[in-house]
Amino acid sequence: MSSLRSITLATLAKDIRLEWRSKDAINSMLFFSLLVVVIFSFSFDPNAEESRQIAGGLIWVAFLFAAIVALNQTWARELRNQVLDAYRVSPAPANALFMAKVLGNFILVSLLEALMAPLFMIFYNLRALGPAWQLIPVALLGTWALVVNGTFFAAMSLRTRSREIMLPLLLFPISIPAVQSMVEATRIILTGDGAARFWIVLLLTYDVVFTTACLALFETVLQAE
Amino acid sequence: MKRAFPILAILTALLLAYAFYEAMWVAPMERTMGDVQRIFYYHVPSAWTAFLLFFVNLIASVIYLIRRNAKADAIAVVSAEVGVVFCTVVLVTGPIWARPVWGIWWTWDIRLTTTLVLWLIYVSYLVLRRFSDSSQTPKLAAVLAIFGALDVPLVYFSIWFFRTQHPQPVIGGGGSIDPRMLHVLLLNWLAFSCFALLVCWARYRLELLEREVEDAQSLESLVGDNRLGVKRPGEHSLPLKTNLPLDKNTSRTGTQ
Numbered sequence: 001m002s003s004l005r006s007i008t009l010a011t012l013a014k015d016i017r018l019e020w021r022s023k024d025a026i027n028s029m030l031f032f033s034l035l036v037v038v039i040f041s042f043s044f045d046p047n048a049e050e051s052r053q054i055a056g057g058l059i060w061v062a063f064l065f066a067a068i069v070a071l072n073q074t075w076a077r078e079l080r081n082q083v084l085d086a087y088r089v090s091p092a093p094a095n096a097l098f099m100a101k102v103l104g105n106f107i108l109v110s111l112l113e114a115l116m117a118p119l120f121m122i123f124y125n126l127r128a129l130g131p132a133w134q135l136i137p138v139a140l141l142g143t144w145a146l147v148v149n150g151t152f153f154a155a156m157s158l159r160t161r162s163r164e165i166m167l168p169l170l171l172f173p174i175s176i177p178a179v180q181s182m183v184e185a186t187r188i189i190l191t192g193d194g195a196a197r198f199w200i201v202l203l204l205t206y207d208v209v210f211t212t213a214c215l216a217l218f219e220t221v222l223q224a225e
Numbered sequence: 226m227k228r229a230f231p232i233l234a235i236l237t238a239l240l241l242a243y244a245f246y247e248a249m250w251v252a253p254m255e256r257t258m259g260d261v262q263r264i265f266y267y268h269v270p271s272a273w274t275a276f277l278l279f280f281v282n283l284i285a286s287v288i289y290l291i292r293r294n295a296k297a298d299a300i301a302v303v304s305a306e307v308g309v310v311f312c313t314v315v316l317v318t319g320p321i322w323a324r325p326v327w328g329i330w331w332t333w334d335i336r337l338t339t340t341l342v343l344w345l346i347y348v349s350y351l352v353l354r355r356f357s358d359s360s361q362t363p364k365l366a367a368v369l370a371i372f373g374a375l376d377v378p379l380v381y382f383s384i385w386f387f388r389t390q391h392p393q394p395v396i397g398g399g400g401s402i403d404p405r406m407l408h409v410l411l412l413n414w415l416a417f418s419c420f421a422l423l424v425c426w427a428r429y430r431l432e433l434l435e436r437e438v439e440d441a442q443s444l445e446s447l448v449g450d451n452r453l454g455v456k457r458p459g460e461h462s463l464p465l466k467t468n469l470p471l472d473k474n475t476s477r478t479g480t481q
């Protein structure tokens with residue numbers, strides 16, 4: 001157990017250090033989601049009431065697209081110099097590597113959301129009419145839902161031709177219930193009509209189900225060569 | 226076994242023809258919807274067949290992951306492909322019926338949406354199989370099939386929260402159906418299941434043959450000379466007489 005944790009932490013620290021020095025992923029994600037925000041605001045131009053209705057969808061679609069950028073480069077880094085092959089033959093547990101990658105992506109995407117959310121609020125004149133603190137569990141659970149499956153499918157698409165396009169093709173259909181829950185919960189909290197509890201519970205269920213499935217099947221995917 | 230195939234084919238053709246006759250002329254006309262309702266005899270059996278095939282795909286995928294049995298994987302491919310075809314029939318016939326009856330082509334109702342998401346998941350399954358050319362494709366595809374199966378109940382619950390517009394299922398859903406209609410429906414389902422089985426069978430044999438050819442080709446490229454007589458696409462057979470096991474590149478330059 002302790003080796004699992006130490007390997008996870010070591011890989012996570014390595015990834016964060018690499019990202020901190022290059023800032024490749026976070027910069028491209030930030031700029032990409034900024035572009036999405038601007039393009040959406042040109043194409044809809046809503047008033048305050050309408051934007052409350054649609055903002056949940058816009059925010060999460062922007063984050064979903066931006067997360068693809070981070071997810072695609074997760075494993076690509078390990079392919080250079082055959083790092084992944086070295087990992088495969090080492091006795092280190094596969095799930096330690098997986099958890100490190102998921103946590104790394106989770107931190108990255110959460111950081112992006114924390115930086116972009118205020119910008120969304122400004123551009124769309126948003127003010128939550130419901131309990132705004134509930135946006136935090138929605139964001140955390142929703143990000144986890146995207147990132148855990150995204151990291152898993154990115155590992156799967158490593159073995160395919162044109163893997164950059166393969167990831168969204170695999171990830172989006174499976175993510176439909178999660179995205180719907182995030183969007184609905186955010187809309188309910190922003191407009192203040194009804195309770196978002198059902199959607200938060202559904203997101204939690206989604207997270208538990210797919211985290212378990214990923215941990216159970218990741219070794220099979222990693223060993224696939 | 227091979228002799229059973231034409232027998233099944235003839236039987237299926239007869240059944241489909243008879244079921245068509247029953248659905249178009251024998252089944253009574255529905256009181257409020259009129260003749261449009263007859264699409265129901267194609268819509269519902271296709272849906273049942275598609276769901277059955279997706280279920281077969283899941284079982285075959287799980288068996289493949291446990292046993293690593295190549296035949297289970299072939300069954301998984303075949304059932305996914307044929308299932309997507311039947312699911313497409315469902316998604317096309319549904320709106321044709323919905324337009325005159327509901328006045329709209331599509332609504333984000335629980336059954337429609339779940340079927341659509343199921344279709345999307347299996348299309349992505351087929352895309353994965355097409356784009357991945359390593360020998361590990363079956364493993365990855367089986368994993369994706371399990372993820373898809375886990376996803377479907379969640380999709381169902383997420384939409385269940387909204388109001389549902391689709392008519393309640395007529396069998397076991399508390400609705401009432403004329404016994405003559407039920408008879409025609411079940412007859413059509415039988416015909417469609419036979420048809421699905423027939424197509425799956427043909428596709429399964431094709432899949433096994435394709436794999437044999439692939440194995441032979443990879444063996445040939447390993448051995449170097451064209452001992453098995455397999456032609457690469459675009460390659461003219463200028464027989465290169467050699468006793469040395471050449472590697473792929475040397476053999477290519479030698480023949481061109």
